[in-house]
Amino acid sequence: xxxxxxxxxxxxxxxxxxxxxxxxxxxxxxxxxxxxxxxxxxxxxxxxxxxxxxxxxxxxxxxxxxxxxxxxxxxxxxxxxxxxxxxxxxxxxxxxxxxxxxxxxxxxxxxxxxxxxxxxxxxxxxxxxxxxxxxxxxxxxxxxxxxxxxxxxxxxxxxxxxxxxxxxxxxxxxxxxxxxxxxxxxxxxxxxxxxxxxxxxxxxxxxxxxxxxxxxxxxxxxxxxxxxxxxxxxxxxxxxxxxxxxxxxxxxxxxxxxxxxxxxxxxxxxxxxxxxxxxxxxxxxxxxxxxxxxxxxxxxxxxxxxxxxxxxxxxxxxxxxxxxxxxxxxx
Amino acid sequence: xxxxxxxxxxxxxxxxxxxxxxxxxxxxxxxxxxxxxxxxxxxxxxxxxxxxxxxxxxxxxxxxxxxxxxxxxxxxxxxxxxxxxxxxxxxxxxxxxxxxxxxxxxxxxxxxxxxxxxxxxxxxxxxxxxxxxxxxxxxxxxxxxxxxxxxxxxxxxxxxxxxxxxxxxxxxxxxxxxxxxxxxxxxxxxxxxxxxxxxxxxxxxxxxxxxxxxxxxxxxxxxxxxxxxxxxxxxxxxxxxxxxxxxxxxxxxxxxxxxxxxxxxxxxxxxxxxxxxxxxxxxxxxxxxxxxxxxxxxxxxxxxxxxxxxxxxxxxxxxxxxxxxxxxxxxxxxxxxxxxxxxxxxxxxxxxxxxxxxxxxxxxxxxxxxxxxxxxxxxxxxxxxxxxxxxxxxxxxxxxxxxxxxxxxxxxxxxxxxxxxxxxxxxxxxxxxxxxxxxxxxxxxx
Numbered sequence: 001x002x003x004x005x006x007x008x009x010x011x012x013x014x015x016x017x018x019x020x021x022x023x024x025x026x027x028x029x030x031x032x033x034x035x036x037x038x039x040x041x042x043x044x045x046x047x048x049x050x051x052x053x054x055x056x057x058x059x060x061x062x063x064x065x066x067x068x069x070x071x072x073x074x075x076x077x078x079x080x081x082x083x084x085x086x087x088x089x090x091x092x093x094x095x096x097x098x099x100x101x102x103x104x105x106x107x108x109x110x111x112x113x114x115x116x117x118x119x120x121x122x123x124x125x126x127x128x129x130x131x132x133x134x135x136x137x138x139x140x141x142x143x144x145x146x147x148x149x150x151x152x153x154x155x156x157x158x159x160x161x162x163x164x165x166x167x168x169x170x171x172x173x174x175x176x177x178x179x180x181x182x183x184x185x186x187x188x189x190x191x192x193x194x195x196x197x198x199x200x201x202x203x204x205x206x207x208x209x210x211x212x213x214x215x216x217x218x219x220x221x222x223x224x225x226x227x228x229x230x231x232x233x234x235x236x237x238x239x240x241x242x243x244x245x246x247x248x249x250x251x252x253x254x255x256x257x258x259x260x261x262x263x264x265x266x267x268x269x270x271x272x273x274x275x276x277x278x279x280x281x282x283x284x285x286x287x288x289x290x291x292x293x294x295x296x297x298x299x300x301x302x303x304x305x306x307x308x309x310x311x312x313x314x315x316x317x318x319x320x321x322x323x324x325x326x327x328x329x330x331x
Numbered sequence: 332x333x334x335x336x337x338x339x340x341x342x343x344x345x346x347x348x349x350x351x352x353x354x355x356x357x358x359x360x361x362x363x364x365x366x367x368x369x370x371x372x373x374x375x376x377x378x379x380x381x382x383x384x385x386x387x388x389x390x391x392x393x394x395x396x397x398x399x400x401x402x403x404x405x406x407x408x409x410x411x412x413x414x415x416x417x418x419x420x421x422x423x424x425x426x427x428x429x430x431x432x433x434x435x436x437x438x439x440x441x442x443x444x445x446x447x448x449x450x451x452x453x454x455x456x457x458x459x460x461x462x463x464x465x466x467x468x469x470x471x472x473x474x475x476x477x478x479x480x481x482x483x484x485x486x487x488x489x490x491x492x493x494x495x496x497x498x499x500x501x502x503x504x505x506x507x508x509x510x511x512x513x514x515x516x517x518x519x520x521x522x523x524x525x526x527x528x529x530x531x532x533x534x535x536x537x538x539x540x541x542x543x544x545x546x547x548x549x550x551x552x553x554x555x556x557x558x559x560x561x562x563x564x565x566x567x568x569x570x571x572x573x574x575x576x577x578x579x580x581x582x583x584x585x586x587x588x589x590x591x592x593x594x595x596x597x598x599x600x601x602x603x604x605x606x607x608x609x610x611x612x613x614x615x616x617x618x619x620x621x622x623x624x625x626x627x628x629x630x631x632x633x634x635x636x637x638x639x640x641x642x643x644x645x646x647x648x649x650x651x652x653x654x655x656x657x658x659x660x661x662x663x664x665x666x667x668x669x670x671x672x673x674x675x676x677x678x679x680x681x682x683x684x685x686x687x688x689x690x691x692x693x694x695x696x697x698x699x700x701x702x703x704x705x706x707x708x709x710x711x712x713x714x715x716x717x718x719x720x721x722x723x724x725x726x727x728x729x730x731x732x733x734x735x736x737x738x739x740x741x742x743x744x745x746x747x748x749x750x751x752x753x754x755x756x757x758x759x760x761x762x763x764x765x766x767x768x769x770x771x772x773x774x775x776x777x
Contacts, residue, residue, distance in 0.1 A: 258491045258517060289491040289517040290510070328509070328516050 002192070004185040010043045012154040012186045013119075013175065016161035017044075017081060019190045021051055024079060027165055028055040030066050031083030040085045041121060041180050067093035067118070071100045074116040079165060084120035086128075087136040087174060094139075101170040102145030117164045119173035122150065123214065123265040124313050126178070130301035133309075135266035140172050141243040141275070147196055148242040150174040152217035154184030156240055159194025167196060176215040199246035201253065205235035208259040208323045211250060211276055213239040216263050216314060223263075223319035230320075232327055242272050250276065251283045258289040259326040263319045268296040293322040333388055333408025335421055338398040341370055341377035342686035347399045348372045349550060350379075355387045361407065368404075373554040374653075374686045386410040391421050393512075486547060488515035497542065500525035504547045551651040562713045567749040570708050571757045575765050577724045577741035580610060583771045587665075607741075608698045609669040611721055613774050615696055616640045616660035618763040625760035626693050627716045629751040643692030643712055644672055646679045653679045654712055656692040665775060696721060706742040716748045717757070719764075741768075 007015065021027045028051075033040045035048040035058040048056040059066040063084060070080035084090050090097065097118065104112050123135040141148045149164060149171065151157040157175070164171035186192075202217060203224050210220045217238045224234035235253050239246065254260050260280055262273040273294045280292055298312045324330070338348055348370040355367055361381045368379045389406040392398055403421035406414050486503045488496070492515045496503050501523050508515035548556070588604050595602035619626040619640050628635040640661040643654040655675035660668060678684050695712045700723035709720040722742045729738030743764075747757045767773055 258489075285490045286494040287491050289489040328518070 003188040005188050006183060007154055007186050008180065009154050009157050009175070009182040009184070010041060010045075010180040012157040012184070013043050013161050014045065014047065015186060016158040017165070018047065018050065020162055020165040021047075021055060023190065024165075025055075026077065027079045027081065028057065029081040029083060030057040030059050030070055032059055032061055032085050034058060034083050039083070041177065043175075043180070044083065063089050063093040064096055067096040068100065070116055071096055071104070071114055074101075074114045075104060075112050079115045079117075081117045081119060081165065084118070086125075086132060086177070087120045087122040088132045088134050090118065090120065090136060091134075097140070097146070097170070097172075098143060102143045105169060106145060113168045114170050115168045116170050117161070117173055118170065119161070119164075119175065121177040121180070122174035123176060124178075124297075124302060124309070125176075127304055127306055127309060129304045133302035135264070135271075135297065137172075137174055137242050138266045138271035141272050145170065146243065147171045148174065149196060149240060150214040150242055151194075151240060152179070152202075152214050152238050154182060154186045155192075156194050156200070156238070158186050159192055160196070160240065163193045163196050166193070171196065174214060178215050179218075182218075194240070197241045197244040197246055199240055199249040200238045201235060201249065202238045203234065203236040205233040205257065207233040207235075207257055208261060208327050209235045209237060209250075209253040209257045210261050210263060210319060210323060211237045211239060212263040213242060213272075214265070216265060219314065219316055220263050220319055223316045223323065226316060226320050227323055230324070230329070232323060232329065234323055239272075239276070245276065245279065247279050247283060250280055254280050254284045255287045258287055259323075260288075260292045261295060261319060261322040261326060262292065263295040263314050263322070265297050265313060267299050268294060269299065271296075290326040290328065293326050295319050295322050333385075333406055333412045333414045333417055334383070335391075335403045335417055336367075336381075336383070336405045336407055337401045338370070338404050339379065340400055341379065342372045342374045343690065344374070344554075344686075345372040345400060347397055347550075348377075348379075349397045350392060350394055350404065351376055352394055353390060357387055357390055358410070359387045360410075361385060361387050371550050371682075372686070373550050374689055375684050376682045377686070381407070383407050388412060388414050389418060391418070486515065486545075487513055489517065491517055492520060495520055499523075500542075502545050504545045549650055551653070555651055558713060559710050562711050566711050566713065568708075568711060568746050569749050569754065569757075570744050570746055571754070571761055572706065572742060572744040573761045573765055574740055574742045575768050576729065577739040577768070578729075580607065580741070580768050580771045581724060581739050583775075584610060587775070591666075603666055603669065605665050605669045607700060607724060608696070608721065609665050609672060610771060610774055611698070611719075611743075611768070612642055612644070612657060612660055612668050612672065612696055613663075613665045614764055614767040614771070615642060615694065615719060616663075617767055617774065617777050618760055619694060620661050621763045622756065622760040624756045625717060625747075625752055627751045628693070628714050629716060629748055630714070634751050637693040639693065641691055641693045643695040643715065644675065645695060645697035645709075645712075646676045648680045648682075653684065653689060654692065654695060655679050655684055655688050656690065695719070700724065700741075706744060708744050709746050711746050711748055716751045718746050720744045720746065 017029065029044060029047065034044040035053065035056045038045040044056065067082055070082050073080050101114050101116060104114050122137065124133045137148050137150060140146050147167065147169065149160045151160045161173060164173050203221060205224065210224060212220045217236065220236045224236050227234045235257055237249060237253055262276050264273050266273065273296060277292045277294065281288065295314045295318045297314060300312055303309050303312060341348060351369045351371045353368045355361055355365065361367065361384065363381060363384050365381045366378055367381050370377050370379045385407045386409060387405060388408050391406065392404050398404055406417050408414065487508055488503050495517065501520060503515055506515050506519055506523060509519050510516040584605060584607060591603050623636060626637045626640060628637065639659060642657045642660045644657055645652060645654050657668060657671055675688065692715055695715055695718035697709045697718060698721040699707055700721055704722050705725060706722040707720045709718045711718050720743060724739050724741045727738065727740055728735045729740065745757055745761055
């Protein structure tokens with residue numbers, strides 16, 4: 001039996017990074033305030049003391065610069081972890097990510113790999129305004145050459161950061177500010193890995209499949225509880241890996257329930273949710289009893305006003321409504 | 332003040348109609364008598380015209396919907412009016428339930444055939460009282476109910492339902508869908524039994540049988556099925572067949588058509604011409620004047636002996652069959668009959684006949700001679716008392732005097748409703764008919 005340790009989400013990420021840095025001295029971390037300040041969200045707390053300033057590097061406020069330097073480091077054999085204060089700020093490093101991290105392997109004819117991990121909190125927090133609330137997975141999953149993961153539990157946070165660090169190609173790792181304090185059991189085994197490209201059925205049910213990731217998995221589980229009270233037995237799937245996508249788990253679930261709702265943060269136009277809907281309708285067409293519904297952030301820049309912000313973000317009520325509609329229970 | 336427009340009664344026997352096409356869209360201004368939509372009834376495609384002036388505020392049922400008589404189809408009022416209350420009260424539009432149709436019964440109110448009212452002799456199962464009795468609107472608060480699949484339209488079913496139907500051998504055509512727009516969803520299949528399949532002919536047969544193509548019933552098909560089943564199950568048919576010497580009729584027809592052609596413009600495609608059927612129709616009409624007992628109808632209260640000779644002429648059309656009525660056939664010349672039957676048949680194929688042109692026949696004639704049929708028995712077209720099934724003119728050896736010579740014969744079978752026409756009456760009628768057809772000069776002058 002694997003020994004478990006109860007930790008917070010931020011500690012689970014740290015455990016994974018520390019284990020990998022102990023395992024492989026090519027791994028280092030760079031970002032704003034990751035060292036002396038112990039991390040903007042205290043994810044890297046204690047790491048500077050443990051590994052010293054050569055492996056825990058405080059960067060100036062130049063995302064484009066330290067992303068580019070890290071990609072270069074990865075090309076010549078190091079394994080950088082780049083922390084952004086939030087994924088919103090990766091926008092200024094977008095050219096590095098799109099044109100270098102994602103392209104070098106193909107343009108070098110496979111001679112070069114970029115074993116880099118880019119990580120940061122993603123999507124809405126609490127009242128951080130429209131420029132700091134972006135769900136950036138929808139931009140990055142579009143790009144061949146990038147892998148994108150978004151854990152929702154402490155165990156997955158550890159298991160996925162370790163797999164990301166060990167992967168030989170760029171992996172974008174998306175956290176959530178609202179999950180950092182979440183507590184959960186994490187295996188202490190340093191070889192505990194959660195593979196990239198594997199979704200997880202976090203609640204089994206037979207009537208409708210609710211598909212989500214990151215923070216919204218917890219909202220979807222609440223919705224499932226509510227639906228259970230109304231006699232609808234919902235299955236909840238944590239996609240975890242947004243690219244590559246675990247079609248098999250999604251299709252198996254929908255083949256069982258015949259109805260699906262995809263719930264996530266991000267605007268409704270295009271995006272990962274639309275991609276998931278496409279895969280399901282194509283691969284499980286004959287098993288669908290209803291059109292698939294999506295529950296997304298409403299199609300507005302995020303409002304600062306707390307009430308409006310909660311109105312715009314997907315919530316339990318909207319997921320329950322969508323699940324009832326696809327199950328043909330009036331909602 | 333906005334108001335709900337209901338599905339009107341566009342034919343006397345109509346119980347429901349299918350909106351084939353809306354001719355106005357929401358927001359259009361409409362005037363009295365403007366064409367709102369075309370509606371396929373049990374008989375024909377009818378024009379649905381406005382009784383009101385205003386703006387078409389809302390269409391409650393889309394093209395292709397089947398709507399029971401008296402159910403809401405649209406809202407008309409002044410532009411910009413708040414119609415949310417009306418929309419709510421209209422309920423599910425086409426999806427709302429309709430009251431059960433009046434039970435089919437021969438009406439005690441059928442008017443005496445002596446009065447030449449246009450509605451007389453209408454198919455007897457429709458009560459003659461005014462429409463509202465059969466058209467009481469559904470309770471306004473009724474929730475949307477499963478709607479039957481649109482006849483002639485595509486069955487709406489979820490992909491999963493289609494898969495289940497394939498696996499279980501279910502026909503989706505007659506399953507009511509409870510989902511949006513009548514979509515059949517998985518739970519609608521609960522308890523449904525597979526359609527009967529022929530047993531595998533032998534052990535050698537491998538794999539599943541190929542599924543038949545399922546085609547929803549059109550309004551016409553439903554009507555044919557209902558009326559003819561009722562006829563064959565409730566009307567005691569018996570059959571009398573005669574086989575006449577058709578040489579004189581053939582000779583007469585040749586002669587008449589030659590003479591007509593000599594007077595006509597050779598390039599005129601519509602130049603007058605008579606067919607065997609035109610001659611038979613006229614002969615039947617004359618025979619009915621001679622044997623009026625064969626021009627009769629049964630009702631539970633009384634036997635009705637018609638005072639007019641209106642012959643229903645069976646016309647095959649693309650997806651069914653229709654019987655327009657040739658009025659007062661005994662009073663018309665063969666040429667007039669030829670012209671009228673051609674016109675009726677053309678308009679029947681175009682589904683442009685008015686309902687009154689398809690009802691009130693007193694006797695039917697069905698001719699399959701042009702398909703090479705020698706002889707057949709027809710199903711009586713209720714509420715009529717008889718139908719004559721006419722075969723082709725056959726070339727064959729016939730006995731003349733003591734010799735066998737080439738000749739022509741023509742068989743016809745009369746189906747009689749024994750409740751009103753007995754064997755002797757039918758035989759007398761056929762004897763008169765034979766006399767006319769074998770000495771056909773009379774047909775031209777009577």
